[in-house]
Amino acid sequence: MPHLHPDHERVVAALTTPDLAAIVDLVVWAATDEAGDRYAFAANHLGRVRLEPGGRHTVVSGIDPIASEDPMAFLPYAAELADPSPSQSIDNAYPYAAERLLSFFAEPDRSPDLAIVHSPRHFFPEVGGHIGEHGSLDIIQSRAPLIIAGARARRGGYVDGHARLIDVGPTLAWLAGVPEAALCDGAGAPLDGRVLREHLVDGPPGPVVGILWDGAHCGDLLDLAACGELPAVARLIAGGRALRGGAVAQFPSITLTNHTSILTGVGPGRHGVMGNVYFDRAKSERVVPNDNSTWHRSSDWLHPEVRTVFELVGEHVLPRVGGAPRTASVDEAIDRGADYSTMQLIRDSGQAGGAGGLGDRLPDPRSSPFLADPAHLADDYFSWGVQVDDLGLTQMRQLYARYLRDGSST
Known part of the structure; x- marks a missing residue:
């Protein structure tokens, strides 16, 4: 069984006391055993568990603090409304726990030693904090809406099912004409995500538009569409399908990590953007990609062997025709390889403050x-x-x- 460094063990012990249970949902980390096998771990005041891909759990002490990895937990929407912030982790669900944690802790220079997950009911407005679990491993925070509509989408309206955000990039690239065999990184390794063929129909490649609703709550969005309050979203769903289980985000379930995962098809351990703020040990610097003064530099922090959807399309789809851009990245930070990019306009402007200096425009x-x-x-x-x-x-x-x-x- 892998063991923590004594200093880390003391930190875990201090953070998993019952008096902190209202604040600390889980402490998570990864460790390698003597045989070289890598495992993820989660602990809180209830106990400690070793996590392996595929939902395999081995309780190390106490009881398993992650009782469920069900990606369809708290559905239908009324079930979520009945208990929007579970008071204990054993009443919550953490889909793909091992897979997501092992990716997060795989980057040798940028991954932290430990991560502390907020409890859903933690509220700290005195220091500008959010209500609840922004960035958490749990299903409600991790469930992003996923709607697939248009000529290549299977019809069905609201469909019971789920996907992962790392599946979105491969699906967009494939729809645009990238051969499935070419969906790999620059070193030839397969992507973490897959093409969502079960939600698509056969047909020739064509124009593809991806709309990223940052921070949209899956249950709220689909319910408002069903109630008639979001008629444009309802029309999209009528022209295809919406997955009630949405798409599970990578950990941490925050903006820049998941924008990057969507547009590369790989998790943070491979693309290197560990969060909105993280520390790069190799460079001894604090990296803050999620700021209006640095968004236009976000692709700088991508690992070079990772390829974006824009780069995949650029390599495998016909060149631009009549001067029109083949790919465009509009108001999106992860733009490497795009023929047109809002962030490139900001870079070309020479504004020292990045997007923050363009208010008058x-x-x-x-x-x-x-x-x-x-x-x-x-x-x-x-x-x-x-x-x-x-x-x-x-x-x-x-x-x-x-x-x-x-x-x-x-």
Whole structure:
């Protein structure tokens, strides 16, 4: 059985006392045994467990703190509403626990020694914290919405099932014309994700659009669509299908780690973006990719052997036709290989503050045709979001004006 360094053992022991149970949901780590086998571990005040891929659990002490890895837990939506923040980990679910943790702890220079997971009910507004478990391993925080619609999508509306966010990139690339045999990194290793063929129909490659709703709550989104409050989303679902179980995020279930996982098809242990903030031991520096002054540099932190969807399409799909971009990355940080990129415009601008220095170039949020209630503009973040979304739509219309006008595939 792998053992922690004594210093780490003391940290785990200190963090898993009953008096911290309201704050600490789990302490997680990975370790290698004498035979060279790598395992993930989770512990809290209830006990400690060794985790292996495929849902295999070996209780080390006490009782298993991860009683369930069910990716369809808390469904239907009413079940989630009945218990939105479980008070104990044994009442929660942590899908693909070993797979996600082993990826997170696989990067030799950027992975931490341990990770501490918030309990769902932890609230710390005095230091700018979120309500609950942002970044957690648990299913509610990790379940992102997944809707597949269009000519190549199987119909079905709301479908019982789930996928993983690492499956999205391979699926987008394959739909765009990348051969399935070519879905690997630059060193030839297969991607962690797979093509979601069971939700697709046969047909020729064609234009593919991916919309990333950062932070969207799967249950809320699908329920609002079903209730008629999100008619555009409902039309997408009617033209394809929405998975009730959504797509399980990588750990930690936060923005930059998962944007990168979506667009590369691999987990953080391979792509190298361990979080919105992390420490690189090799460079002895704190890396903060999730900031408006650094978003345009996000691809700098990708490992060179990893390939993005844009790079895969660039290598395997026909060249640009008539000057139109083959691929475009609009308002997305992980843009390496894209023929057109918002972040490249920011890099070319020479602004020292990155996106944070472009406020005067963004549209006036008060004039947005999509603004339903101007009172929301009192929130600075909402106001900025309106500006960025409007500019993103303008970019898409300009990029694909020819396609929008006459339906040309170019």
